[in-house]
Amino acid sequence: MTRSSALKKEKQLRLARNTSKSRKIINIVRKNTRELQNYFISNKSQSTSNEQFTYKTRTFTGPSCQKLTDFLKQKGTDDNNNIHDYYQIIHNSFLLQLMKQTVCASCKLIWNGDMSVAKREGLYCSLVFTCCCSHEIKINTSKQCLNTSKRDINVRSVIGANFAGIGHQGLVKLCAILNVPLPIDDDHFFDTLDYLLPTFESYKLRSMKNAVEEACKKSNGRKITVSGDGTWQKRGFSSLHGVVEVLSNGPTAKVLDLERLSKKCSICTGLLSIKYSDPKKYSEIKNKHQCEVNHVGSSASMEVAGIHRLFARSKMLYNVKYAHYIGDGDAKVFPKLISDPPYExxxxxxxxxxxxxxxxxxxxxxxIAESLKKTNIDGKLGIRGSGRMTKS
Ligand SMILES: [Zn+2]
Ligand SMILES: [Zn+2]
Structure with a gap:
């Protein structure tokens, strides 16, 4: 075999491997999405007693949750066995080509006309094909979610942008490069996020509960080994918001519990503007609102406080105890767990x-090497050098 043909074969093999790898990823994502959809449906009658994690017990989000459940329920029954239940990206010129191969229902001649967009909302649009005899055919490019004005493709794009971690700006860029219309604007994007949040919160809780049970199974009991870590919104120990989490142990560590810690509340800050001009309204809103502040002290102390909080609630939340802690960089976490033990x-x-x-x-x-630099050992100064302790 010549070198070039060997290279060609290797390239083909690599391509084949890549294809199967990406197909694998697609299948996993598809399975997870299906699971998520099924969860949305089956979740309807499931109630959780922990208010901290679910919006269901809060009346103000009830309707949103119901709407999403209804929407996905409808989707589930309609499309579970439909092999065509996915989107196609197709260039307009091919749609026109397709139309030109059909016969117009009105003038009975080969269709000859043009297409236009009657309505557009983000990635959804309503297309009109007008024959030269002025007969019109209208099609929608995406279904409407039940009991809402939202379109399926727009909801999916918001979920996708968040899963990929690119946000609204990233989605805009992606659409621009793909030469598809711009997604919904940022106001609608964040509205949709608010609309989806209750369901994701419940899904998160279920997913973490499963991870805890998995960890218990592995350790043959309800005392498990966890690691903990924290991260801040901004670097440099001045961040106003942070997140801490505990993870299970092992090659596939999973998040068991997490907590957001905030030093500032956006509503409290906003209210300051009417504190003196409308003190009555100020105190009314202030007393009613659910304050986001749940951490006092320095940003650096967030990790210690947060992880301790997660330990303290493990019994109540999951009926488990985190008995072994895999320490990370923050040296203050473990001493806190010892001086203020979360379990009796x-x-x-x-x-x-x-x-x-x-x-x-x-x-x-x-x-040690530094301190022995000037000490004579075996006729040489220090312990460094070849045949002794080297840097590698
Ligand atoms: Zn016609
Ligand atoms: Zn507040």
Whole structure:
């Protein structure tokens, strides 16, 4: 085999592998989406007692949740067995080509006309094909979600942009490059997000509960090993918002619980503008609103406070205890878990993670090497050099 044909074969193999890999990803995403849809439907009668995680017990989000459930229920019965239940990206010129191969129902001649867009909402539009005999055919490019004015494709685009982590701006760019119309504007984008949030909150809780049960199964009991971590909205320890989470242990670590910590509330801040001009309204809204502030103290202390909070509620939330903690960079978390134990009958043990352990080890070895620099060992100064301790 010549070198070029070998290269060609290798390229083909690589392409084949890539294809199967991407197909695998598509199948996983498709399965998860289907699961999510099924969950939306089956979730209807499921109630959760923990108000912290569900919007269902809050009356003001009830209708949204119901709407989404209804919409997906309708979808589920309609399309579960429909092999054509997906979108096609097709250039307008091909649609026109297709029309020109049909016979007009009105003038009975080969269709000859033009197309126009009668209405557009984000990625959805209503197309009109007008024959030269002025006969019109109208088609919609996406279904309307039941009991709402939202279109299926627009809801999907919002979910997709969030799953991909690109947000509205990213979605706009993607659409521009794909040469498809712009998505819904940012106001509608965030409206749709609010509309979807209750369902995602419930889904999140179910997913985390499953992860906890998985971890319990692995550790043969309800005392499990977890790791914890925190992240901030902004770097540099001045962030007003942060998130902490505990994860299960193992090669496929899953989030078991998480908490947002905020030092500032957007409603409280907004209210300041009417504090003196309309004190009555100010105190009325202030007393009624659900304040976002749930952390006082420095941004750096968010991780300690947050992880301690997650430990403290594990029993109530999942009936488990996080008995072993895999420490990460924040050295203050574990001492807090010891000085203010979240469980009466379990003292938490710390497991050092490999990354941080090796970093510490390296640091200490370097320190020893530095301190022995001027000491004569076996006729040489220090312990460094070839045949002795090297940097690699
Ligand atoms: Zn016609
Ligand atoms: Zn507030």
């Amino acid at each position: 009958d379990v003292s938490i043990t710390k497991i050092e993670d490999v990354n941080h352990f090796s970093k510490k080890m390296l640091h200490r070895l370097q320190k």
